[in-house]
Amino acid sequence: MKRSVATAFAPASVGNVAIGFDILGFSVDALGDRVTVKRSSRPGVTITAITGVVENLPLEAAGNTAGRALLALQEAAAPDTGFEMTIHKGIPLGSGLGGSAASAVGAVVAANALLDRPLTLIDLLKFAMQGEAVASGSMHVDNIAPSLFGGLVLTVGIDQPRVKQIPVPRAVRAVIVHPHMVLGTREARAMLNKSVNMSDFVWQTANLAGFISGCYTDDLDLIRASFEDVIIEPQRHKLIPGFREVREAAMAAGALGCSISGAGPTMFAWSTVDAAEAVRSAMVDSFAARGTQTDHWVTGMEGRGARLVAD
Amino acid sequence: MKRSVATAFAPASVGNVAIGFDILGFSVDALGDRVTVKRSSRPGVTITAITGVVENLPLEAAGNTAGRALLALQEAAAPDTGFEMTIHKGIPLGSGLGGSAASAVGAVVAANALLDRPLTLIDLLKFAMQGEAVASGSMHVDNIAPSLFGGLVLTVGIDQPRVKQIPVPRAVRAVIVHPHMVLGTREARAMLNKSVNMSDFVWQTANLAGFISGCYTDDLDLIRASFEDVIIEPQRHKLIPGFREVREAAMAAGALGCSISGAGPTMFAWSTVDAAEAVRSAMVDSFAARGTQTDHWVTGMEGRGARLVAD
Numbered sequence: 001m002k003r004s005v006a007t008a009f010a011p012a013s014v015g016n017v018a019i020g021f022d023i024l025g026f027s028v029d030a031l032g033d034r035v036t037v038k039r040s041s042r043p044g045v046t047i048t049a050i051t052g053v054v055e056n057l058p059l060e061a062a063g064n065t066a067g068r069a070l071l072a073l074q075e076a077a078a079p080d081t082g083f084e085m086t087i088h089k090g091i092p093l094g095s096g097l098g099g100s101a102a103s104a105v106g107a108v109v110a111a112n113a114l115l116d117r118p119l120t121l122i123d124l125l126k127f128a129m130q131g132e133a134v135a136s137g138s139m140h141v142d143n144i145a146p147s148l149f150g151g152l153v154l155t156v157g158i159d160q161p162r163v164k165q166i167p168v169p170r171a172v173r174a175v176i177v178h179p180h181m182v183l184g185t186r187e188a189r190a191m192l193n194k195s196v197n198m199s200d201f202v203w204q205t206a207n208l209a210g211f212i213s214g215c216y217t218d219d220l221d222l223i224r225a226s227f228e229d230v231i232i233e234p235q236r237h238k239l240i241p242g243f244r245e246v247r248e249a250a251m252a253a254g255a256l257g258c259s260i261s262g263a264g265p266t267m268f269a270w271s272t273v274d275a276a277e278a279v280r281s282a283m284v285d286s287f288a289a290r291g292t293q294t295d296h297w298v299t300g301m302e303g304r305g306a307r308l309v310a311d
Numbered sequence: 312m313k314r315s316v317a318t319a320f321a322p323a324s325v326g327n328v329a330i331g332f333d334i335l336g337f338s339v340d341a342l343g344d345r346v347t348v349k350r351s352s353r354p355g356v357t358i359t360a361i362t363g364v365v366e367n368l369p370l371e372a373a374g375n376t377a378g379r380a381l382l383a384l385q386e387a388a389a390p391d392t393g394f395e396m397t398i399h400k401g402i403p404l405g406s407g408l409g410g411s412a413a414s415a416v417g418a419v420v421a422a423n424a425l426l427d428r429p430l431t432l433i434d435l436l437k438f439a440m441q442g443e444a445v446a447s448g449s450m451h452v453d454n455i456a457p458s459l460f461g462g463l464v465l466t467v468g469i470d471q472p473r474v475k476q477i478p479v480p481r482a483v484r485a486v487i488v489h490p491h492m493v494l495g496t497r498e499a500r501a502m503l504n505k506s507v508n509m510s511d512f513v514w515q516t517a518n519l520a521g522f523i524s525g526c527y528t529d530d531l532d533l534i535r536a537s538f539e540d541v542i543i544e545p546q547r548h549k550l551i552p553g554f555r556e557v558r559e560a561a562m563a564a565g566a567l568g569c570s571i572s573g574a575g576p577t578m579f580a581w582s583t584v585d586a587a588e589a590v591r592s593a594m595v596d597s598f599a600a601r602g603t604q605t606d607h608w609v610t611g612m613e614g615r616g617a618r619l620v621a622d
Contacts, residue, residue, distance in 0.1 A: 023517040156521035162536055164524045195506040201542075206334040208516055209523055210467035213475045216527040222475060226467055231512075 006113035007036040010106035010306035011150070012091045013098035014176065015142035015262035018229040019208040024154050025146040025262075026168070028097065028176055029304055030297040031090045032147075035066055035106030036311055039114060040082035045070045052089035054099070062134075069104035069131025073111055076127070077119055083111060092295075094182035096262040098143030102306075104131030105147040109306045121148060125161055143262060151303025152215065168301040169218045173276040175269040176261065177246070177283045177296045183239055188263030191239075196231055203230050220256060220272065227257025227270065240265045246286040253282035317424035318347040321417035321617035322461070323402045324409035325487065326453035326573035329540040330519045336453040336573075337463040337479070339408065339487055340615055341608040342401045346377055346417030347622055350425060351393035356381045363400035365410070373445075380415035380442025384422055387438070388430055394422060403606075405493035407573040409454030413617075415442030416458040420617040432459060436472055454573060462614025463526065479612040480529045484587040486580040487572065488557070488594045489606045494550055499574030502550075507542055514541050531567060531583065538568025538581065551576045557597040564593035 011032040015025040033052070040046060045061040061067030066087055074083060085107060091099035108124040108131075128144045145163050146153040154164045196204075210226030213219065237243040237260065246267055250258035254275035261268045271279040276298045287294050322343040326336040344363070351357060356372040372378030377398055385394060396418060402410035419435045419442075439455045456474050457464040465475045507515075521537030524530065548554040548571065557578055561569035565586035572579045582590040587609045598605045 020516065020520065022513045023520060154517075154520050154524060156517045156533065156537055160536075162521065162533055164521065164528075164530075164533060166524060192509065195508045196512045197506045198503065201507045201512060202333045205331065205516060205519055206465075206467045209331065209334060209465050209519055210473065210475065212520055212523050213465060213477060213527075216524075217475075219475075222467065222473055225471075225473055 003114060005036065005038040005311055006110045007034055007309050007311040008106045008109035008306050009034050009309045010102040010109065010147045011304070012102055013143045013146040014174065014268050015098060016229070016232065016260070017152070018227055018233065018257055018259035019204060019211050020142065020154070021232050022140045022142050023156070024152070025098070025142040026152040026174065026301050027146040027150045027303070027305060028174065028297065028299055030299050031097070033090055033099065033102040033106050034088040034309065035103060035110050036086045037070065037107060037110040037114060038084045040084040042084070043082045045074060046082070046084045047087065048084055049086045050089065051086070053091070054089040054093045065100040065131040065135045066103035066107035067131070068134045069128045070107045070111055072127040072130040073108050073119070077115055092178065095178050096183065096260065096264045096266040097176070097178065098147055098262060100135035101128065101132050101143030102147045104128040105144060105306045107131070109148070109308070113308055122161065122163065124148060125163065146305070148305050150305030152301055165303055166212060166215050168215055169220060171220070171272050172256070172270055172301070173273050174299050174301055175250070175255070175271055175276055175280045175283065175296070176266060176299065177268070177280070177287065177294050178266040179240070179287050180293045181265050183263055183265050188236060188239060192232065192235055200230050223270070224256045229259050233259055236260055236264060240267065242287055242290050242292060243267070246283050249282035249286040250279050253278040255279045314425060316347065316349040316622055317421045318345060318620050318622040319417045319420035319617050320345050320620045321413040321420065321458045322615070323413055324454045324457040325485065325579045326409060327540070327543065327571070328463070329538055329544065329568055329570035330515060330522050331453065331465065332543050333451045333453050334467070335463070335465050336409070336457040337485065337612050338457040338461045338614070338616060339485065339608065339610055341610050342408070344401055344410065344413040344417050345399040345620065346414060346421050347397045348381065348418060348421040348425060349395045351395040353395070354393045356385060357393070357395045358398065359395055360397045361400065362397070364402070365400040365404045376411040376442040376446045377414035377418035378442070379445045380439045381418045381422055383438040383441040384419050384430070388426055403489065406489050407494065407571065407575045407577040408487070408489065409458055409573060411446035412439065412443050412454035413458045415439040416455060416617045418442065420459070420619070424619055433472065433474065435459060436474065457616070459616050461616030462612055476614055477523060477526050479526055480531060480534070482531070482583050483567070483581055483612070484584050485610050485612055486561070486566070486582055486587055486591045486594065487577060487608045487610065488579070488591070488598065489577040490551070490598050491604045492576050494575050499547055499550060503543065503546055511541050534581070535567045540570050544570055547571055547575060551578070553598055553601050553603060554578070557594050560593035560597040561590050564589040566590045
């Protein structure tokens with residue numbers, strides 16, 4: 001093995017992106033998790049510490065997203081090697097910013113640097129998916145893939161996932177507003193209807209196709225017209241007190257669109273660069289008007305995914 | 312008025328394109344309808360003759376797709392002008408090749424040439440949609456838009472439709488095989504479930520997004536992986552005796568994908584140019600093996616929409 005310790009930073013991410021439920025997400029480089037993995041004489045996977053903004057995560061590897069991802073990698077690629085891991089959480093728990101995905105991605109990216117034969121990103125994606133399943137109760141990739149690859153990322157397929165980085169028009173920024181409340185992904189998923197009516201299905205697919213076409217062709221008008229989730233958001237927005245007002249404030253300030261980040265409660269908007277600060281202020285002020293504190297970021301979507309950093 | 316008579320050719324089209332139910336279609340320039348419109352001293356819209364491959368279509372304007380489309384245009388843009396129209400059908404009735412859409416498109420494109428102030432293509436689209444609704448019982452645009460604009464065309468929205476021409480990789484051809492049987496669009500629509508289950512929804516949206524991304528980036532591998540309709544085709548394929556065998560034959564011959572054109576019974580495949588003739592033969596032979604005669608075409612999708620031709 002070429003080295004005995006490596007640390008990876010894995011960015012936060014916005015899943016769903018309004019019209020791409022379970023298939024589309026973008027990375028948010030302003031925050032993320034750092035995971036350090038060491039070779040260990042002790043077999044299996046040992047989590048030695050979890051620090052940062054989240055407390056009380058399980059230290060038992062099989063019940064921890066990063067631990068489970070690393071176990072999957074170990075089983076497939078390094079069965080005779082023991083790993084020790086420390087996790088520094090930069091992404092708040094239950095924020096809808098892909099914290100569990102980032103920890104899983106950080107773990108496999110760091111461990112990959114310790115292997116004699118590094119794995120492909122698609123292999124790492126599959127292992128990280130097994131970690132994410134621990135947290136969310138289902139195999140979805142809309143946070144894993146952007147945290148790993150960076151940028152706006154589409155994933156097609158689960159057993160044989162194919163990843164596509166979709167270009168975001170250069171003039172577009174993402175505004176991320178995290179209200180200080182906690183939602184669980186499992187609960188947010190459990191509240192969804194098990195079916196979609198046909199007319200909503202057609203409407204949503206038109207929006208998805210329009211959004212993606214708009215991204216490929218720098219067509220901000222089409223992105224704006226397509227930026228509406230008619231299926232998931234109407235079911236979930238009740239979990240976020242103030243959702244409608246915040247969304248309206250963002251749109252009035254010039255946003256291209258505004259919706260829920262993943263399962264929430266974080267909200268996000270897309271905006272042109274010149275309107276981004278106004279959109280941020282509008283959203284933050286709208287939450288503040290009802291006494292809700294927030295953290296908030298304005299970020300580009302250039303596409304830096306998880307990477308090795310200094311230990 | 313600048314001229315008193317004009318004739319338009321409007322191409323056939325493949326609606327749905329497997330993964331874009333009601334929103335995506337591509338034009339098929341190898342066949343189409345020709346519509347001649349003349350100014351008339353008689354008010355309203357008069358259909359004087361319908362010739363070609365279809366007989367027994369209604370001559371009463373309000374009950375005819377082309378007549379209804381022309382009435383809509385007349386009401387909005389030329390209320391004091393009478394129109395006389397002849398329709399030459401090149402697209403078989405109930406073939407799933409967008410015959411009713413082509414007649415409606417031909418009518419409005421021809422009439423537009425007679426107006427002092429020509430309308431936009433989006434205006435013409437809206438009038439043609441009103442004609443299409445007579446035939447299918449619903450306002451959908453996945454045949455209208457490609458027949459009017461040409462190429463592979465996405466339409467987002469109904470009241471304020473936005474049209475996007477999506478580039479098809481240059482190496483790709485469409486194979487169209489029309490078995491000699493007739494299906495009605497109304498019936499094919501009526502048999503569809505009113506809802507979609509959530510996992511099929513996610514799968515289909517991933518395929519749609521992958522297909523469109525593959526078109527924008529010349530990614531034939533992704534187009535092939537995404538070219539599967541998990542929602543409509545499983546419900547409708549029973550209407551086409553031999554569907555499974557024909558599809559399997561197309562795929563075995565190297566097709567990127569194969570599905571139902573619109574409501575059927577025409578089937579289509581996409582293929583690279585070098586495999587296109589083999590795919591055509593495989594599909595034709597598979598239908599022939601069960602005694603079903605076919606018409607068939609191999610065509611590019613360069614994007615010629617409806618246009619004026621010699622009267």
